Amino acid sequence: MTELIAKINEEVDVEPTELVRMYRSMLRIRHFDGTIKDLFTKDFISGPTHTYIGEEAVAVGAMSMLTRDDYIISTHRGHGHCIAKGGDVKRMMAELLGKATGYCKGKGGSMHIADFDLGILGANGIVAAGLPIAVGAALALQMDGNGRVILAFSGDAATNNGAFHEALNLASVWKLPVVFVCENNLYGITTRITSATAIEDLAIRASSYGMEGVIVDGNDVLAVRRVVGEKVAKARAGGGPTLVECKTYRWFGHVATDPGLYRGIEEIEIWKAKDPIARFRKDLVARGVLTDEQAEAIDQEAAREIEEAIEFGMQSPEPDLDQLLVDIYG
Amino acid sequence: MKELTYSKAINEALREEMARDSKVLVLGEEVGVPRGGVFGVTQGLEEEFGKSRVRNTPISEMAIAGAAVGASLLGYRPVAEIMYVDFITLAMDQIVNQAAKVRYMFGGKARPSLVIRTQGGVGRGGAAQHSQSLEIWFATIPGLKVAMPATPADAKGMLKAAIRDDNPVIFIEHKKLYATRGMVPEGDHVVPLGKAEVKRQGTAATIVTYSYMVLEALAAAEQLAARGIDVEVVDLRSVNPIDWERVLSSVKKTGKLIAVYEACKTGGLGAEICSRAAEELFDYLDAPVQRVAGLDTPIPYNRKLERAAIPNADQIVAAVDRVL
Numbered sequence: 001m002t003e004l005i006a007k008i009n010e011e012v013d014v015e016p017t018e019l020v021r022m023y024r025s026m027l028r029i030r031h032f033d034g035t036i037k038d039l040f041t042k043d044f045i046s047g048p049t050h051t052y053i054g055e056e057a058v059a060v061g062a063m064s065m066l067t068r069d070d071y072i073i074s075t076h077r078g079h080g081h082c083i084a085k086g087g088d089v090k091r092m093m094a095e096l097l098g099k100a101t102g103y104c105k106g107k108g109g110s111m112h113i114a115d116f117d118l119g120i121l122g123a124n125g126i127v128a129a130g131l132p133i134a135v136g137a138a139l140a141l142q143m144d145g146n147g148r149v150i151l152a153f154s155g156d157a158a159t160n161n162g163a164f165h166e167a168l169n170l171a172s173v174w175k176l177p178v179v180f181v182c183e184n185n186l187y188g189i190t191t192r193i194t195s196a197t198a199i200e201d202l203a204i205r206a207s208s209y210g211m212e213g214v215i216v217d218g219n220d221v222l223a224v225r226r227v228v229g230e231k232v233a234k235a236r237a238g239g240g241p242t243l244v245e246c247k248t249y250r251w252f253g254h255v256a257t258d259p260g261l262y263r264g265i266e267e268i269e270i271w272k273a274k275d276p277i278a279r280f281r282k283d284l285v286a287r288g289v290l291t292d293e294q295a296e297a298i299d300q301e302a303a304r305e306i307e308e309a310i311e312f313g314m315q316s317p318e319p320d321l322d323q324l325l326v327d328i329y330g
Numbered sequence: 331m332k333e334l335t336y337s338k339a340i341n342e343a344l345r346e347e348m349a350r351d352s353k354v355l356v357l358g359e360e361v362g363v364p365r366g367g368v369f370g371v372t373q374g375l376e377e378e379f380g381k382s383r384v385r386n387t388p389i390s391e392m393a394i395a396g397a398a399v400g401a402s403l404l405g406y407r408p409v410a411e412i413m414y415v416d417f418i419t420l421a422m423d424q425i426v427n428q429a430a431k432v433r434y435m436f437g438g439k440a441r442p443s444l445v446i447r448t449q450g451g452v453g454r455g456g457a458a459q460h461s462q463s464l465e466i467w468f469a470t471i472p473g474l475k476v477a478m479p480a481t482p483a484d485a486k487g488m489l490k491a492a493i494r495d496d497n498p499v500i501f502i503e504h505k506k507l508y509a510t511r512g513m514v515p516e517g518d519h520v521v522p523l524g525k526a527e528v529k530r531q532g533t534a535a536t537i538v539t540y541s542y543m544v545l546e547a548l549a550a551a552e553q554l555a556a557r558g559i560d561v562e563v564v565d566l567r568s569v570n571p572i573d574w575e576r577v578l579s580s581v582k583k584t585g586k587l588i589a590v591y592e593a594c595k596t597g598g599l600g601a602e603i604c605s606r607a608a609e610e611l612f613d614y615l616d617a618p619v620q621r622v623a624g625l626d627t628p629i630p631y632n633r634k635l636e637r638a639a640i641p642n643a644d645q646i647v648a649a650v651d652r653v654l
Contacts, residue, residue, distance in 0.1 A: 071404075104437035112435040121403055122436055126427050132396020133428060139397055140404035143355075143382060163423070166393035173388065327438035328472050330496045 014222070016289045020298070022064055022221060023284060026056040026277050027302035029080040032089055035306060036096075040256040044314075045096045048125070049110040052080030054219075054251035055183055057276035059084035061224025062151055062181050062244075065232050071119040071137055071150040073130040076111050077183075077250070078123030081153055086118050093309035099316035106319040107327075121150075127188075128158035131167035131180070138176035138241075149177040149235045151228070157188025159202050168243065172209040175240035179231045182245045183218060189254045190262045203245035211241055218246030219276040222283075249274075331515055337508040339482035340371050340447075343489035344409065346518070348379050351407060354493055357385040358394055358411030358447075368413055369449065369508055391417050395424035395446060399498075402444040403432070407493055415450035415502060416459050422467075429498035430473030445492045445499045451542055451592055452629055452640050453506035461629035461636075463541075463593035468500045469570040469602075475499045475523050476570035480544035482512040484567055487521030495523060500570075504542040526573035528580065532560035535586035535650050538577055538603050540566040543590045543641060550646035561650055569599055574606065581607050585616035586653045592640050595623035617653035622646050 033051035040049060052059065059080040063072065066085070074081040082092060087103075095102025096110050103113045114122035121137060124130045134152030141148045158164050159182060171178050182202055186193050199205075206213025216227040224246055231242035249271035253260030260268070284290045290298070334342065348354045356375055358367070362384045366373030376384035387394050391412055398410035412418045418425070425446060432440035452461045468476045475497050479485040485503065492499035529544060530551050537547045547563045554561055564580050566572060581587045587607050589600030604619040622641045630636055 073400075102437070104435060107437060108435045114432075114436040114439060116403075116436075116439045121400075122432065122440075124428075126423055129396070129423055129428060132393045132424060133400040133403070135393060136397035136400020136402070136408070137404050138400070139355075140401045140406050143406070144404075163392055163396070166388075166390040167396065169388060170390060170393045170397065174385075327434045329475075330433055330438070330441060 014225070018064065019284060019289050022060050023280055023290070023295070024298050024302060025060045025084050026221065026280065027299050028089060028305060029056045029059065029083045030277060031303045031306040032083060032092070032309070033079055035310060036256050039096070039310070045098070045110070047109050047111070048076065049096065049256045050077040050254065051250070051252050051256065052077055054271065054276070055185060055248045056080055057221035057224055057280070058181065058183050058218045058246045058248055061221040062228040064225045065229035066149070066151065069119065070148050071121055071141070073121045073134045073137065073150065073152050074123040075130060075153050075155060075158075076123060076125055076127065077155065078111070078113060082113050082115065082120055082123070085120050087113070087115055087120060089305060089309040090312040093306070094313040094316045097313040097316070098318065099313055100319040100323070101312070101316040105323060107323070128154060128161035128163035130154065131158065131163050134178050135167045135171050135176060138171060138178035139174065141177050142174070147236045149179065149232050152178055152180045154180065154182050155188065156182065156184040156186065156193045156202060157191070157196065158182070159205060160196055168206070168209045168211060168241070171241040172211045175238065177235040178241045179228060179235055180241060180243045181228060182243060183248055184245050185248050185250045187250070187254070187263065201245065203243055206243035211243055213243040213245065215245045215247065218248030219274045219279065221276060221280050331513040333511055334482045334486070334514045335508065336482045336485050336503070336510050336512070337369060337371050339486035339514050340489055340503065341373060343486045343493070344372065344375060345378065347490055347493045348375065348383065353406045355383050355385070355401060355406055355408045356411070357387055357397060357408060359387055359389055359413050361411050362386040367411060369505065371508070372411065391420035392424055395421035396428070398444040398446065399424055399429050399432070399442060402442050403440055407443045409445045409447055409493060412446055412448040414456070414460050415448045415464050416462050418446070418448055418464065425468070425474070425498070425500070426471055430471045434473060441496050442498045443496045445489070445501050447501045447503065449503040449505050451504040451506060452636055455631060455633065455636070456629070457631040458628040463591070463624065465502055465569050466593060466598050469599055471570070473498065474570055475568065477501045477523055477568050478541040479567055480507065480541055480565055482510070483514045483519065484521055484527070486514050487519045488523060488567065490520045491523050494520070499523065502541070506542050510545070521567070524568045524571045524573055526564050526566045526568070526576040528562060528576070529565045530561070530563040532562040533584055534559045535561045535588060535653060536564060536580040536584045537561055537588045537590055537646065537650070538564045538566065538600070539590035540569055540599075541592065543592050546641060546643045547590050547646055549643035550650070553643065553647050554650055559650065559654065577603060578607065578611060581611055582614045585614055587615070588620040588622060588646065588649045588653070590622045590641055590646055592624050594626045595621055596626050598623055620649045620653060622649045
């Protein structure tokens with residue numbers, strides 16, 4: 001065992017406890033979003049609710065190199081980002097259920113979960129809109145001058161929006177401490193990226209801003225960690241922004257009600273075979289970090305945690321009517 | 331008291347607030363060296379406070395507004411300039427969907443302490459894309475505050491209040507007001523947002539207006555006074571929130587209401603003022619409410635046509651005569 005751990009450290013230079021934490025975080029995301037469809041069907045949640053299943057390696061790998069004091073800004077498909085940054089699944093689930101104990105007191109829902117104490121500047125219902133906000137946050141971090149950074153998440157479709165262009169250009173001109181993490185899951189709702197963009201690799205867009213662009217296998221959590229980690233270190237050191245494109249896939253449709261079959265069963269199956277969690281688990285077992293039994297137990301613990309979160313949310317009260325007009329102004 | 335131009339009064343407010351609070355930033359197109367804004371309002375700020383706090387930006391209105399939102403969420407107090415209110419169309423998502431919503435949709439955690447300074451209105455031959463009055467868009471968005479001062483004293487005091495405010499404030503100046511002069515109190519002169527002011531007292535009728543049209547209304551009041559008619563001119567100063575108490579108490583007193591605004595007549599702020607008065611003060615009104623407003627047209631380039639597109643003192647006088 002000792003020998004194997006030494007080998008792991010040599011190869012991936014990550015503490016086993018950290019590897020296990022990452023594995024657990026990915027499973028929390030999987031189980032959290034695994035409940036959405038059922039809750040939606042039973043009418044406990046409503047509104048556009050987007051699942052992150054299949055993309056867990058991106059959020060967990062990217063955020064594993066951040067500290068609690070660093071920031072992220074998320075997207076409409078934001079549950080995974082929130083969990084990976086340390087978000088409380090009970091308060092998240094309560095928010096989805098529209099309860100007073102939720103992150104936004106039941107007034108935000110799935111697309112607006114934020115936890116400023118954890119540096120989560122919020123999910124966003126407008127595609128690409130978080131990117132200019134991340135630029136402003138990065139400006140604040142640069143002026144604070146204490147080496148903190150922000151990760152700005154977006155999907156592939158956001159790269160065709162003007163906000164992406166304006167944000168990346170300004171971040172590069174001002175050399176801001178931001179890493180743009182683009183989750184290329186190949187589809188904007190039902191539109192395949194190849195019919196929306198005439199280039200294969202979105203990362204090459206970085207070059208037009210004088211910015212470094214890199215591509216990483218978004219289903220390999222350690223690769224995401226290594227690449228984003230390098231770019232975070234660069235940003236901390238004043239080296240400016242990077243665009244990291246993570247090639248990945250969402251297993252399900254755009255929203256809870258969308259079966260996503262326009263993509264074809266065959267394509268979906270190919271990507272399911274590249275399951276980032278199964279792959280990481282296999283790797284961890286092979287490296288001797290976890291036994292199969294231990295890996296299974298963590299999986300079950302994560303499932304229980306989410307069940308408890310649902311229970312918490314279900315038991316929680318609805319917001320009082322007098323909350324309707326609260327927090328419009330401060 | 332000292333005499334300042336409207337433009338210089340705003341400049342003083344920025345300078346004083348930047349000196350007072352290191353979290354205040356200024357960003358926008360041309361705001362730094364060499365021009366200090368295309369209207370010269372931010373002149374001297376970069377020289378005094380440095381490149382870090384006074385930032386020229388690319389012509390990227392969405393990024394300017396977004397950067398202001400993001401910096402505010404981390405505790406800064408950015409004052410972003412959008413050169414013409416017409417260009418704010420390019421930043422609407424950041425203002426309407428982000429700045430105005432973050433506090434509410436995040437359950438009260440966010441503090442969007444930003445100011446968007448811009449200027450609007452007719453007056454320099456700007457034609458259809460450089461002359462509009464678009465304040466109604468922001469006046470109808472809960473979460474935003476909208477300030478439209480008419481005098482140098484109000485411009486200075488309200489901008490200071492806006493910078494210190496913990497809400498997003500859209501601060502709309504008027505291009506025809508920049509060169510106007512007025513007395514401004516010395517010292518830390520702060521004018522609270524959301525408070526109208528009676529700029530001229532009277533009993534014959536109430537004129538409710540704001541921004542540049544305050545000057546036209548006061549000119550109309552002078553003409554009427556020469557005929558022995560004393561009208562009251564209420565300057566809203568803020569159009570979101572509106573100081574209903576001040577507006578309605580004046581209308582109650584005079585029994586006649588003329589709402590004057592430069593923006594297109596249909597659905598403008600005067601429509602809201604008039605319907606509120608009709609709704610709440612029906613028994614007090616002695617005449618039909620009146621709107622003197624811009625025509626429902628794009629602003630034309632030709633000077634004669636341009637003048638005809640917006641209200642003036644003579645039209646205000648005519649409206650008062652109609653209700654007396």
